[in-house]
Amino acid sequence: MGLISMAEADRVKKAGPRSTGRPTIRDVSQLAGVSRMTVSRAISDPELVLPATREKVAKAIAALGYVPDRTAGSLSSRKTGFIALMLPTLTNANFAAVAHGLTEALRDANFHLLIAYTEYDMVEEERQLRNLLARRPEAIVMTGATHSPAASKLLLAADVPIIEIADLPSRPIGHVIGFSNHEVGRTAARYLIDKGHTRIGAIGGTVEGEVRDHRGEERMRGFEDELRLAGLSADAVLRYGEAPLSYDHGAAAIGRLLEKSPDCQAVFAVSDLSAVGAMMQCQRMGVSIPDQLSLIGFGDFEIGRIVNPPLTTIHVDFNELGRRTGATLLALLGEDGNARPGRVDVGLSVVERESVRKA
Amino acid sequence: MGLISMAEADRVKKAGPRSTGRPTIRDVSQLAGVSRMTVSRAISDPELVLPATREKVAKAIAALGYVPDRTAGSLSSRKTGFIALMLPTLTNANFAAVAHGLTEALRDANFHLLIAYTEYDMVEEERQLRNLLARRPEAIVMTGATHSPAASKLLLAADVPIIEIADLPSRPIGHVIGFSNHEVGRTAARYLIDKGHTRIGAIGGTVEGEVRDHRGEERMRGFEDELRLAGLSADAVLRYGEAPLSYDHGAAAIGRLLEKSPDCQAVFAVSDLSAVGAMMQCQRMGVSIPDQLSLIGFGDFEIGRIVNPPLTTIHVDFNELGRRTGATLLALLGEDGNARPGRVDVGLSVVERESVRKA
């Protein structure tokens, strides 16, 4: 017969000069005696293929050790299966938890997370974003509300869903799933005031120069605003050191603060890590918590539950935040691709433990 | 004239039916009046292009807001620019540090890290690996030495450089950059013995059933081996709870251990996090460290420096490990692609602080 079937044609076809040598879908189709399309369907849409055919294909795949090339698939289908996630740093349990939760949520949908760290640096953020965009992510998750104009422009031009998390920006670019950092500060201040304190301080990052951790700074501002509202002095609010803030920061900062304002009765730390560092430093200085000094933190890190006394803190459900983000992503990438941008406030709560004097 | 230049041909060419609408290299080439190849070169190999031409291309790129599509580039060049990194979890400062260090090292070479978490689960590891392989990473970094046979087979078939880190496997698959977890345990035991302790215990994960954290288990074994070598009893070595181990684990485990072996003088915790949890629990129980109980941990986590007393621990330079891995990767993906597998032991050291009684 003069007709040459597709399978026949493929059987003749050799791998081209630029091939890698790894088995391709063509090799599978030849071995199984079906067309490439059938192999493709057997993999990604099995119910479209007859069980018997499916079986043949499965055998060929196993025999060859074939692993599909998603690079090629992405190019053709214009679906990369990538979600870009931009974080200040991974070296922070809460951000790591977000990444973790997101990965979890996206795992079954066969998405991959592309993570970039900005190190609290806006120039770096733009560079990273450009690199990320080259991978054609199907959605972008950004942490923190403040971006450079250039970054915002890139984001807009990307023409994919954008989710801003861990903040409640006033002029959001896309979807928002977060909480108010300003409100965190205010809540901390109100709590300390309610417990009867009047000489109240705070420790957070950035002395002078550019602000790196805008979310932390927002918490400081909220704290100051609430103090002023209550007619209290914000003199003992100390900005010191640069993000990322950790234990050492708290230890150093509390020393400076108590030197400057020895009569301080209560302190808010913009991060639990700082708070724990401060607590340990107080132990060393013989300052008793909460008898001589009340301490409240933010983030509800695991370590805060463990120290003595257990740390009172402001809790935000980062797990929930990660899960909500994952669910939103899945919805956005599924049917309602252009649902109008939503705004979710996951809220916050005070976790009362024993590092604050009882009223 | 009858000739139609390439630029002319492109000027005529419209975007095909499957195009995304985002500007492509063709759009840039048309606007700049050069061929696509010239645009490609202007971007990735500028010195091959005349400055004047380069300029034209740069203008066109800026005007269109063109961002190259690395998916297409990857397919064509068979270089994806991906490095796969498989970790037990990201929720561990040391692993996060490795990821961080690696990202840093690869940033300028324009590589992206594809991170997968196994959650200390070998079935999950295989599934993740398969997904990762579909992205055609140019190298694979694996944590921990124990893989399922299927995973090992996949790894071998992938035909890319493989680096196993954070362990020193006896039968490695590829390059190794790590340290001996067994030796960590032995060193801890020797240290406690040298300080004059004779009733020595340890806390780590896994009661019965399958071992999840093989590296942690290796440390426990090394510890036991050294005790036996010294003719001491390993009765107070307690396995309890499942990886990932954190503060709570230590708090719970130390309680059980002291209940079972009240005369225990010294304890090794397979993780600093457990150690700190144990320390805080001891504070609560009125057990003084190091007077009544000596404590040594592993990992040299930041929190260990901050607590009172500061925690004696075994340090491994995970930063160095990450950097070494990055450097090896760059070398492997640069010139000597098939350098014979190397084996680097980054070693370990005891960080003497104050949680162990002085001899």
Added chain:
DNA sequence: AACAATTATGGGACCGATATCATCGAAAAG
């Protein structure tokens, strides 16, 4: 029994870049 609808599969173009080889003019060599 004739025709429409449905199911299973195949053929070929296409996604957006780069590898590779060809071309062409200018500079260097003889």
Added chain:
DNA sequence: CTTTTCGATGATATCGGTCCCATAATTGTT
């Protein structure tokens, strides 16, 4: 002044999948 070399650029095939439409086989409809 011719020949060779080199530098800049262009034309085309190709990477490995999937989209889209065509076709053949099967089932359902009246």
